[in-house]
Amino acid sequence: MKLKKGDLFIALILAAAIISWYGINKLTEPEDGRQIVIEVNGDLYRRIPMHEGMKRQEIHINLENGKYIDIIADENGAYVRDVICPDKICQKTGLVNKVGQSIVCLPNKVLVYIDGNIKPEVDGISY
Ligand SMILES: [Zn+2]
Numbered sequence: 001m002k003l004k005k006g007d008l009f010i011a012l013i014l015a016a017a018i019i020s021w022y023g024i025n026k027l028t029e030p031e032d033g034r035q036i037v038i039e040v041n042g043d044l045y046r047r048i049p050m051h052e053g054m055k056r057q058e059i060h061i062n063l064e065n066g067k068y069i070d071i072i073a074d075e076n077g078a079y080v081r082d083v084i085c086p087d088k089i090c091q092k093t094g095l096v097n098k099v100g101q102s103i104v105c106l107p108n109k110v111l112v113y114i115d116g117n118i119k120p121e122v123d124g125i126s127y
Pocket of ligand 1: 038083085086087088089090104106107108
């Protein structure tokens with residue numbers, strides 16, 4: 001089979017189309033790889049990868065002096081359902097689901113935040 005100039009041109013256009021489609025697809029891709037991270041006393045307690053249709057999880061954490069915090073994590077994000085906390089700011093924060101958002105419970109030293117990459121990655125495509 002002989003490759004004609006025209007074929008090469010079409011191949012190049014196709015390649016360019018695929019690359020740009022891939023690039024656009026990456027950019028419009030919803031924030032992927034999100035994780036709900038729970039830290040207690042500055043230590044990682046749990047890391048839950050978020051994905052559509054994931055099972056709702058109830059995380060009950062026993063704290064010092066008989067206190068506790070109940071965190072709900074599902075595909076919509078995470079929130080504090082119940083807590084023994086003097087200010088309850090953590091509970092009032094409500095749902096967090098965007099990368100960088102966090103729930104802080106200062107009195108109990110509990111931190112819940114959403115981790116993940118928001119910046120579209122540029123893979124080694126050089127021109
Ligand atoms: Zn609190």
